[in-house]
Amino acid sequence: MTQTKELVAINGHISKPEDAKISVFDRGFLFGDAIYEVTRSYGRILFELEAHVDRLFKSAEQIDMRLQMNKAELIGHIYSIYKKLDIDNVFMRIQISRGQGPIGMSGKIPQSVNEVIYMYPFVPIDSSYYTKGAKAFVTSRLRNSKRALDPNIKSGNYLNNVMAFIEGEKQDAFESFMVNDKNHITEGCTSNIFMVKNGVFITPPSDYDILQGITRKIIMKIAPRIGAKVTEEGFDLKTLQNADEVFLTSSTREIVPINNVNGRSWDVSRFSLTKKLTEAYKRYIEEYCESAQKTHPWK
Ligand SMILES: Cc1ncc(COP(=O)(O)O)c(C=O)c1O
Known part of the structure; x- marks a missing residue:
């Protein structure tokens, strides 16, 4: 893949933001049944990423959501996606929903979580x-x-x-x-x-x-x-x-x-x-x- 300025990765699959699509049966869309974190990078270092990942895991635990990776794997995964971008200061959001399944409240849904990572150039608020x-x-x-x-x-x-x-x-x-x-x-x-x-x-x-x-x-x-x-x-x-x-x-x-x-x-x-x-x-x-x-x- 050529170096790009912005991307969305769904379960590790990278696409242009406009091509990134998720099911209408996704629990995040249906019920807000999802967790997320946001940080930014300074010169390719995602600020306090470990603390954000820790908090993400705490959020998952509190809503009884099982994640697919451990913390170190997730950090490695986020950086492997960042590697595809050639920008120093990035906005990064990771959002993980319980996944998709029949409309209903059950936590026992057939598919596993949907993990979406958004990365694009960081735009600061007006100085x-x-x-x-x-x-x-x-x-x-x-x-x-x-x-x-x-x-x-x-x-x-x-x-x-x-x-x-x-x-x-x-x-x-x-x-x-x-x-x-x-x-x-x-x-x-x-x-x-x-x-x-x-x-x-x-x-x-x-x-x-x-x-x-x-x-x-x-x-x-x-x-x-x-x-x-x-x-x-x-x-x-x-x-x-x-x-x-x-x-x-x-x-x-x-x-x-x-x-x-x-x-x-x-x-x-x-x-x-x-x-x-x-x-x-x-x-x-x-x-x-x-x-x-x-x-x-x-x-
Ligand atoms: C409700 C709420 N409170 C506080 C914060 C600030 O948190 P942090 O300093 O971890 O970005 C956020 C950030 O998104 C938030 O959504």
Whole structure:
């Protein structure tokens, strides 16, 4: 196959995105009965791929889905597909559905999982979001509770998030945040949230209805490198609006300062701790890539 810029691989079979097809009986399509992960690469290193694969396996375990490969095999498989592309910075999504079978809820379906890998050139968000900030909207929508559908299962069932996102989109928001039954903020549709108050980073607790974001975890690890403390603490919209700085985190967008939450605005050029943290995060990315380069299955 000639080197290409984008592809979709279905169960290892590579095709052009427009030719990639999956059955209408696929359980991901029918019920959102699927799990997924997203990351990006920096110079051909897929950032924190091991952590994403770990989380994928945890998601599979929680929904009783049996995967075909072990973690090391899956990492090798993803890189073997990346090898077909001649681009340094790629967006990568892996989505695994329970497979296809007769319409119905049974977990005992005749065919095995369908694994789809999407890879295409990484397109960053507009750079002005990093310098001027992004607008956010706290919706009244409850995040799925752990007992209903644990947000730690990164499932293909994102209707909860899609509906919150659409609500915020109508307010011209870049990201919408969902709440819990105490009206405490949980997380964004595809991000985690932090605020800064009196020099301390505060983020909703891990036992809230949130996805334990990989970027969130890195931030908790590196905050001490800039001499800052992080605490996990619940907060509502009013408390958030009283924060000194606010930002969201995700694997593809990294750290995005928030300049407005439900009408309360901030001048993000004054977000001194967010700026320091962003520099520390960039250094962390470099360190990760340097160390991955040495042990990397790519070669
Ligand atoms: C609901 C939700 N929360 C948080 C995140 C951020 O997670 P990560 O930092 O692992 O990308 C995502 C990412 O897609 C998400 O979908």
